[in-house]
Amino acid sequence: MRRFERKRTIFANKDALRESYQPDRIQERDEEIDAYMDALQPVIDGWEPNNIFLYGNTGVGKTAVTEYLLERLREDARGYDDIDLSVLTLNCKPLSSSYQVAVELVNELRPDGGEISTTGYPQQTVFNKLYEEIDAVGGTVLLVLDEIDSIGEKDELLYELPRARSKGDLENAKVGIIGISNDFKFRDQLDPRVQDTLCERELQFPPYNAQELSNILSSRAEIALREDVYDDAVVRLCAALAAKDRGSARQALDLLLLAGEQAQNNGDDFLEERHVEQAQHELERERVEEGIRQLTQHGHLALLSVVSLARAGRTPERSRNIYDRYLDVCDAMGIDSLAQRSVHNHLSDLRMLGILTARENRSGSRGNFYSYELDVPLESARRALEDELGIEDGLERTTQAALGDHGE
Numbered sequence: 001m002r003r004f005e006r007k008r009t010i011f012a013n014k015d016a017l018r019e020s021y022q023p024d025r026i027q028e029r030d031e032e033i034d035a036y037m038d039a040l041q042p043v044i045d046g047w048e049p050n051n052i053f054l055y056g057n058t059g060v061g062k063t064a065v066t067e068y069l070l071e072r073l074r075e076d077a078r079g080y081d082d083i084d085l086s087v088l089t090l091n092c093k094p095l096s097s098s099y100q101v102a103v104e105l106v107n108e109l110r111p112d113g114g115e116i117s118t119t120g121y122p123q124q125t126v127f128n129k130l131y132e133e134i135d136a137v138g139g140t141v142l143l144v145l146d147e148i149d150s151i152g153e154k155d156e157l158l159y160e161l162p163r164a165r166s167k168g169d170l171e172n173a174k175v176g177i178i179g180i181s182n183d184f185k186f187r188d189q190l191d192p193r194v195q196d197t198l199c200e201r202e203l204q205f206p207p208y209n210a211q212e213l214s215n216i217l218s219s220r221a222e223i224a225l226r227e228d229v230y231d232d233a234v235v236r237l238c239a240a241l242a243a244k245d246r247g248s249a250r251q252a253l254d255l256l257l258l259a260g261e262q263a264q265n266n267g268d269d270f271l272e273e274r275h276v277e278q279a280q281h282e283l284e285r286e287r288v289e290e291g292i293r294q295l296t297q298h299g300h301l302a303l304l305s306v307v308s309l310a311r312a313g314r315t316p317e318r319s320r321n322i323y324d325r326y327l328d329v330c331d332a333m334g335i336d337s338l339a340q341r342s343v344h345n346h347l348s349d350l351r352m353l354g355i356l357t358a359r360e361n362r363s364g365s366r367g368n369f370y371s372y373e374l375d376v377p378l379e380s381a382r383r384a385l386e387d388e389l390g391i392e393d394g395l396e397r398t399t400q401a402a403l404g405d406h407g408e
């Protein structure tokens with residue numbers, strides 16, 4: 001049997017490329033940091049804090065900058081005897097209402113063993129418990145609500161909490177909310193009264209460009225990789241690929257990490273562009289598989305129809321013809337088919353997920369129609385579908401059966 005053996009041919013400190021790593025300096029965000037510091041200034045001045053709303057795509061440094069600045073703020077606040085600052089951070093991802101967020105905050109603030117149950121109280125009772133806990137902490141309390149959009153339409157807490165002091169529900173504590181989101185629609189969907197308070201100060205984090213990502217990545221590579229195993233070309237390629245896609249630093253870091261692993265696993269002692277390209281394929285495959293895994297059965301079948309058309313070189317194809325193919329696929333698999341309208345909705349969902357692209361065609365007096373084609377590599381879609389649909393003989397035989405009548 002093979003034994004474990006330490007491999008440190010490529011990485012000097014692999015953890016520096018991981019999500020949990022806290023960089024000791026933030027690059028390429030000077031303007032955003034200035035605006036953020038201005039928004040936090042009332043804390044140091046001893047006034048009520050602003051509510052701050054931070055938004056931008058995934059991986060553009062919202063969390064990293066927030067953690068970095070709040071750490072500085074805590075340090076600097078210690079220099080003022082009359083400031084007693086507490087920061088509580090909550091990721092709202094698994095919480096889908098004000099009620100759940102409030103329960104979670106109460107339980108974070110209560111000592112072990114004193115937690116309240118997650119169900120069974122009237123909402124106002126939970127809010128009152130939260131005010132009690134925050135008042136017991138006293139001083140300035142900053143609540144960081146990451147992925148705040150998960151709260152959805154049940155956003156009463158975001159209206160109530162900032163007003164709690166003026167309504168007399170809080171006496172000892174001054175509260176500020178820092179909401180973080182990568183859902184651009186969330187802000188606009190908020191009740192205008194919530195918008196006014198929560199978005200008192202708005203900070204937008206734009207995607208990074210290739211040069212910015214290259215600088216961020218260079219600093220990280222210096223810590224993470226051994227000096228003699230890479231050159232700038234590899235860093236620049238990771239940055240360029242990530243900039244072209246979403247402008248996300250996380251994506252750029254993931255690419256470098258995976259490229260390093262590819263090199264290490266191949267036994268190569270120098271990181272080359274081909275390793276980055278392999279890593280890019282791997283990440284793309286993971287993204288496609290993740291997207292495909294989330295589909296319903298008929299989402300899978302709609303996609304299978306497009307895949308089978310793509311394999312026959314028949315895409316882009318108009319939705320009406322995709323529907324015909326879908327009917328054949330359902331027939332071959334012995335599954336009841338949905339109506340045309342529903343399949344159009346599935347195609348449109350697949351487009352939203354970035355798995356298909358659509359082109360609008362004009363057809364004169366008969367109105368416009370859409371043609372769809374894959375926006376991901378055919379092989380990735382095919383493999384992910386095989387796993388999901390459990391087609392043991394491979395897609396080919398199943399789709400061939402479905403294609404019998406058409407004889408491509």
Ligand SMILES: Nc1ncnc2c1ncn2[C@@H]1O[C@H](COP(=O)(O)OP(=O)(O)OP(=O)(O)O)[C@@H](O)[C@H]1O
Nearest residue numbers: 019023026027058059060061062063064182249250
């Ligand atoms: N300006 C920067 N300097 C150094 N590292 C950065 C910078 N921006 C982002 N990073 C790093 O990139 C990764 C992703 O950043 P972060 O988690 O802050 O993104 P985010 O905008 O909060 O994303 P999400 O919305 O998905 O939570 C982290 O590892 C972070 O340390």
